[in-house]
Amino acid sequence: MMRSAFYVLATLAVMGLGYWAYVENYKTQHALDEVEDLQREIGQMREKLVVLRAEWAYLNRPDRLRDLAEMNYDRLGLLPLMPEQFGKVDQIAYPQEDAFPFLSSDDSIDVQGNLVGTIDPSPEGEDFP
Template sequence: MKGLAILGVAGTLLAMAFFAYRENDRTHAVLRDLARVERDIGRTRESLAMLEAEWAFLNRPERLRDLAAMTWEQLRLEPMRPSAFGRISEVPYADELPDPVGADMTGGVLLAGERP
């Protein structure tokens, strides 16, 4: 009986050691993945900072003004002025909009090539 108890304790001890080893291995794998993800996040943040700096550099007002002047013949870009913007009170709302042309739908739908 004493031998059976020792064998049971030894088996339990081996099972617990195997479980502890497996959990330790899983923990190390997760920590490696976490370190990789953190490195990727760091690289992505660096790339984002570089892209934001490039964007700010490319959108300098004097550079955009020079580009507009160089492409005047093709694009006819005008400098922005406060008068180019409207007021919010000038925006029509849905109930203030006029009816679209042909809003009377009682006559049916015309097919391509048909005349009313």
């Protein structure tokens, strides 16, 4: 009697493990198919990005932009940049020191913080050099 119960339990265990392996196999196949689809989509997006960069370079050609600026001068009033339009560093007006009284040179601001969900890298508070 004991031997037949053991055979029945062993048979049920083998059948259960076989079913589990069957289910896991299908989950794995589904995950592999999903990864393949994602890799294909990434490849397509990279191809689109290459095309968009080429189109951007084509549309931003200086001679094309110059022609567009000339055609639309009446509406936009765009002129070419000239060296005289650029300033020098000593021409920049910096704010006076008393313009921002809430920020003084002796005040320090603490910028250290922790991100939510980060883990302390030192186990049990040990400090590493």
